[in-house]
Amino acid sequence: MEPAAAAGRPREAGTGARVCGVAMTMTQQYLAGELSVLLERVQAVATTEAASRDAKALREAAETVPVQALGWVTVRALALTERFCWDSLSRGDTAAFTRQAAAEAALREFGICASLLRDD
Amino acid sequence: MADEDRDPQGPGAEVSEAQIAVHWREEEYIQPPASFIEQANAADPAIRERFTEDKFPDCFKEYADMLTWDQPWHTTLDTSNAPFFRWFVGGRLNASYNCVDRHAAANPDKTAIIFVPELESEEPVHLSYGELYRQVNEFAALLREFAGLKTGDRVTLHLPMVAELPVTMLACARLGVIHSEVFGGFSGAACGARISDSGSRILITMDGYYRAGHLIDHKVKADEALAVAAKEGQEVDKVLIWRRRPGQYASQAPMADGRDFFIDELLAEHRGKTVDPVSMPAEAPLFLMYTSGTTGRPKGCQHSTGGYLAYVAGTSKYYQDIHPDDVYWCMADIGWITGHSYIVYGPLALGTTTVVYEGVPNYPDGGRPWRVAEKLGVGIFHTSPTSIRMLRKVGPDEPAKYNYHFKHMTTVGEPIEPEVWRWYYTEVGKSSAAIVDTWWQTENGGFLGSTLPALEPMKPGSCGPGVLGIYPVIYDENGDEVPAGSGKAGNICIRNPWPGIFQTIWGDPERFLSTYFQKYNTDPDSKDWRDWPYFTNDGAVQAADGYFRILGRVDDVINVAGHRLGTKEIESAALTVPEVAEAAAVPVMDEIRGRVVEIYVSLKPGFAAGKEIEAKVTAAIETEIGKIARPKSVWIVADMPKTRSGKIMRRVIAAVSNFADTGDVTTLANPEVVDSIRHQVQAAKAASGDVPRELTEAESEELRKFGGD
Numbered sequence: 054m055e056p057a058a059a060a061g062r063p064r065e066a067g068t069g070a071r072v073c074g075v076a077m078t079m080t081q082q083y084l085a086g087e088l089s090v091l092l093e094r095v096q097a098v099a100t101t102e103a104a105s106r107d108a109k110a111l112r113e114a115a116e117t118v119p120v121q122a123l124g125w126v127t128v129r130a131l132a133l134t135e136r137f138c139w140d141s142l143s144r145g146d147t148a149a150f151t152r153q154a155a156a157e158a159a160l161r162e163f164g165i166c167a168s169l170l171r172d173d
Numbered sequence: 174m175a176d177e178d179r180d181p182q183g184p185g186a187e188v189s190e191a192q193i194a195v196h197w198r199e200e201e202y203i204q205p206p207a208s209f210i211e212q213a214n215a216a217d218p219a220i221r222e223r224f225t226e227d228k229f230p231d232c233f234k235e236y237a238d239m240l241t242w243d244q245p246w247h248t249t250l251d252t253s254n255a256p257f258f259r260w261f262v263g264g265r266l267n268a269s270y271n272c273v274d275r276h277a278a279a280n281p282d283k284t285a286i287i288f289v290p291e292l293e294s295e296e297p298v299h300l301s302y303g304e305l306y307r308q309v310n311e312f313a314a315l316l317r318e319f320a321g322l323k324t325g326d327r328v329t330l331h332l333p334m335v336a337e338l339p340v341t342m343l344a345c346a347r348l349g350v351i352h353s354e355v356f357g358g359f360s361g362a363a364c365g366a367r368i369s370d371s372g373s374r375i376l377i378t379m380d381g382y383y384r385a386g387h388l389i390d391h392k393v394k395a396d397e398a399l400a401v402a403a404k405e406g407q408e409v410d411k412v413l414i415w416r417r418r419p420g421q422y423a424s425q426a427p428m429a430d431g432r433d434f435f436i437d438e439l440l441a442e443h444r445g446k447t448v449d450p451v452s453m454p455a456e457a458p459l460f461l462m463y464t465s466g467t468t469g470r471p472k473g474c475q476h477s478t479g480g481y482l483a484y485v486a487g488t489s490k491y492y493q494d495i496h497p498d499d500v501y502w503c504m505a506d507i508g509w510i511t512g513h514s515y516i517v518y519g520p521l522a523l524g525t526t527t528v529v530y531e532g533v534p535n536y537p538d539g540g541r542p543w544r545v546a547e548k549l550g551v552g553i554f555h556t557s558p559t560s561i562r563m564l565r566k567v568g569p570d571e572p573a574k575y576n577y578h579f580k581h582m583t584t585v586g587e588p589i590e591p592e593v594w595r596w597y598y599t600e601v602g603k604s605s606a607a608i609v610d611t612w613w614q615t616e617n618g619g620f621l622g623s624t625l626p627a628l629e630p631m632k633p634g635s636c637g638p639g640v641l642g643i644y645p646v647i648y649d650e651n652g653d654e655v656p657a658g659s660g661k662a663g664n665i666c667i668r669n670p671w672p673g674i675f676q677t678i679w680g681d682p683e684r685f686l687s688t689y690f691q692k693y694n695t696d697p698d699s700k701d702w703r704d705w706p707y708f709t710n711d712g713a714v715q716a717a718d719g720y721f722r723i724l725g726r727v728d729d730v731i732n733v734a735g736h737r738l739g740t741k742e743i744e745s746a747a748l749t750v751p752e753v754a755e756a757a758a759v760p761v762m763d764e765i766r767g768r769v770v771e772i773y774v775s776l777k778p779g780f781a782a783g784k785e786i787e788a789k790v791t792a793a794i795e796t797e798i799g800k801i802a803r804p805k806s807v808w809i810v811a812d813m814p815k816t817r818s819g820k821i822m823r824r825v826i827a828a829v830s831n832f833a834d835t836g837d838v839t840t841l842a843n844p845e846v847v848d849s850i851r852h853q854v855q856a857a858k859a860a861s862g863d864v865p866r867e868l869t870e871a872e873s874e875e876l877r878k879f880g881g882d
Contacts, residue, residue: 081587082356082464082465082509082510083356083505083506083508083511083559084559085465086356086359086506086508087358087559089358089360089363090384093358107751110751111749111751112360113360113363113751114749114751116359116360116362116363116465117470117471117748118465118745118748119465119741119745120465121741121745122741122745122746122748122749125745125746125749125797126749128797129749163559163563165562166559166560166562166566167559167562168558168559168562168587
């Protein structure tokens with residue numbers, strides 16, 4: 054998928070996700086809302102208090118940062134869920150891993166469809 | 174693509190058509206089908222003549238005449254306190270009456286709202302105008318008699334996509350109570366901040382709702398919201414709770430005795446009651462809609478009753494092509510401005526049938542929206558490019574499986590890629606619908622840029638020209654007009670006020686003035702609307718045919734070794750560090766790289782400054798933007814110099830970093846902070862031998878202009 058017209062600098066992140074461009078002001082507040090909902094789900098699949106706090110902080114960021122920062126919040130959220138997944142795998146907790154991987158997949162899917170991430 | 178090719182379109186950025194075409198080539202026109210033109214509300218080209226600039230502002234009488242007024246206005250546009258413009262002054266009306274009563278009287282059995290539960294096992298609920306009238310009146314009676322709400326009070330709603338949300342909004346409007354709906358998916362903390370800012374003492378929420386197949390516990394957020402609001406000094410007296418299924422409580426959160434009440438139980442006391450709609454001045458606030466700002470504190474955009482309602486009625490009629498006998502579905506959430514304007518107020522003012530869908534569009538599969546459309550006979554469909562991309566991804570062939578027919582479709586929220594547009598047109602619209610691509614913002618109330626669907630051809634990727642009565646212009650940084658067809662980008666502004674524009678930022682008129690009007694105003698005392706172009710904060714380019722392509726947010730730029738870095742990008746990266754409350758990036762003159770970045774941050778309460786946080790900020794910026802943006806210094810300060818409206822004075826901070834004159838700071842809200850920062854920063858720089866040479870006049874001028882202060 055190609056980025057939107059105002060594509061900005063794609064950035065390598067730990068998850069291989071890339072931020073895509075500068076979001077429009079327009080009527081894009083809803084992207085903050087959808088990201089907040091997905092981060093609530095990430096928070097719900099955290100298995101430690103510290104991990105839950107990290108997810109909560111990211112959700113707060115999604116609800117307060119300017120719209121053009123949402124791409125970066127998404128990248129950080131992906132890195133966080135990936136960390137959750139590795140932690141669960143290392144403990145052999147497949148049930149937690151499954152929930153966390155699903156949350157990460159939903160986040161990635163949304164990020165790409167919302168043009169917050171590049172699909173490459 | 175190399176970094177240097179990705180210019181962030183900052184002020185003064187000269188982006189050629191050729192550069193833009195790297196992403197997006199000029200597309201061909203697509204004409205609307207004849208069948209659409211035949212029935213369109215705006216099919217006579219003479220409509221454009223009625224809204225030319227020489228007819229402004231009286232041209233908007235055509236929109237206002239779509240409403241029923243208790244008392245006619247005597248002044249169409251009052252500019253005496255520009256840019257706090259007042260529309261239809263002297264006029265009185267009630268929004269609830271216009272959206273409910275007059276249709277209930279004429280067509281009580283006609284469906285007003287179709288609520289579609291997410292679970293397909295639950296049948297859609299049809300709410301007639303007569304039933305809507307009954308529910309709005311009974312709830313208005315409850316709000317007045319039980320909650321003690323009166324005209325001018327604010328009330329916060331934290332409701333999901335259920336029919337009770339428009340009922341609640343219209344009950345508030347009936348009383349002249351200002352509603353402030355917070356998107357249902359937002360956290361309790363976000364809701365609490367909005368309760369506090371608006372000064373609400375009543376919260377209206379719900380026990381639970383369905384999303385992606387799960388029953389979400391929603392009431393639990395109310396407790397968090399109240400705690401946050403209380404911490405900020407705002408106490409809430411009562412929490413009124415709609416139940417997703419009356420009589421059954423879907424939440425695990427305990428009810429607070431004497432504070433929390435089930436609405437379905439309270440309504441028993443108000444059955445059959447009617448409440449006369451309060452006749453409101455046209456300029457009375459109807460609602461607040463919060464939008465995120467650059468300071469971390471959301472802005473409460475205050476929308477009026479008469480101007481707003483007239484504008485959304487008019488644009489719904491001519492651009493959404495809504496007729497009273499249509500079934501219209503806008504798949505946005507009412508928690509955002511799109512839902513307020515184009516699910517609730519616009520469609521209901523026109524007496525049509527509007528669909529409220531509870532869940533996510535791709536649950537349980539990508540065919541869900543098309544099944545809903547088929548089942549309900551939806552003729553007008555309205556959604557965002559994000560949803561279109563999502564539906565295309567999960568079910569590209571799904572639309573063809575269902576027997577529905579859209580005559581008209583809308584996209585909103587961001588530019589749509591031509592190939593996605595084509596899928597929307599050919600697959601979803603089955604190549605027989607007119608599409609309007611719209612551009613506007615929370616602050617605007619309704620569309621600013623779009624095509625008249627029967628009169629102006631579609632062009633994928635472009636929103637179209639300014640809508641009726643809107644005269645956009647692209648200015649460069651010097652305030653010179655960028656001509657159409659020049660291939661240059663600039664700041665898209667609206668030269669004139671319009672009825673749907675927000676009135677102010679709730680409790681912060683200075684921020685309203687400085688953010689949206691100061692940039693291109695040359696005479697602060699002027700009472701002439703022509704001197705007050707509205708600065709949208711979006712960049713755009715205008716093709717020779719007058720169609721606009723919106724490019725994105727404009728931003729101050731720091732030029733580091735030829736790389737133009739947007740300050741908002743850098744600040745946004747810093748803001749992703751959990752400890753950081755506020756951030757301001759400024760340029761510092763550098764002999765080798767021209768400019769380097771320094772970033773100032775203040776921390777959230779409970780965090781202490783330290784090297785670890787400095788390193789986190791640097792790492793965040795490097796990770797998110799790249800090493801080129803690595804700040805030379807991260808200054809953790811106790812507070813930022815701010816205007817009384819809360820805007821960070823980057824100009825002052827930049828002057829401190831460059832040992833330059835900070836200018837007059839006496840008008841700041843916290844002038845004492847400047848000395849404190851100067852001592853902290855300059856002492857540290859001096860100790861490390863990092864004192865810059867004397868600035869040239871051009872450099873001093875650049876700093877004075879920095880931050881648009």
